[in-house]
Amino acid sequence: MIGSGKIGGNAAGMLLARKIIENSSSGIFSILEPHDSFYIGSDVYYTYLVQNDCWKLRILQKNPDSYFSTAKLLKVKILTGIFPDNTREQFTRMLKYYDQSPIIVRSSSLLEDSFANAFAV
Numbered sequence: 001m002i003g004s005g006k007i008g009g010n011a012a013g014m015l016l017a018r019k020i021i022e023n024s025s026s027g028i029f030s031i032l033e034p035h036d037s038f039y040i041g042s043d044v045y046y047t048y049l050v051q052n053d054c055w056k057l058r059i060l061q062k063n064p065d066s067y068f069s070t071a072k073l074l075k076v077k078i079l080t081g082i083f084p085d086n087t088r089e090q091f092t093r094m095l096k097y098y099d100q101s102p103i104i105v106r107s108s109s110l111l112e113d114s115f116a117n118a119f120a121v
Contacts, residue, residue, distance in 0.1 A: 002090040005043030010106065015039075038094050044087055052081030 001007070007015075014037065022029045049055045054077045061070040083091070095103075 001039045001041055002094065003041040003044035003047070003087060005041035005046070007039045007041060008107075011037075011039050036097075044083075047087070048081060048083060049078075051084060052077055054078055054081065 018032075018035060021032065046055075049058055054074060057070050057074040057077065060066045061074055063070075082088075
């Protein structure tokens with residue numbers, strides 16, 4: 001895991017499914033490939049917003065009266081911000097791990113389905 005904090009529903013589901021298979025008595029776990037996914041904790045995003053002076057703009061942008069006027073500056077700050085050194089180092093190690101292999105980036109929001117907050121009707 002890169003950073004700290006929570007991970008989204010899809011990432012948690014992948015980890016849970018792997019643990020269920022690992023703990024089953026079927027023996028299938030022994031033929032699975034080693035787990036080599038990386039997860040980025042939610043605190044990485046929040047830290048990025050705070051350290052790049054985006055947090056107050058993000059709060060202002062939630063207000064309907066200042067949504068559009070704040071959005072342009074927030075977009076610029078988010079796109080031009082930088083990650084803290086330790087987070088950049090973790091990203092670099094992850095990229096070196098995969099070397100020239102293609103990687104898949106999958107977004108997993110904290111607002112996705114979870115056991116405590118299913119979106120199914």
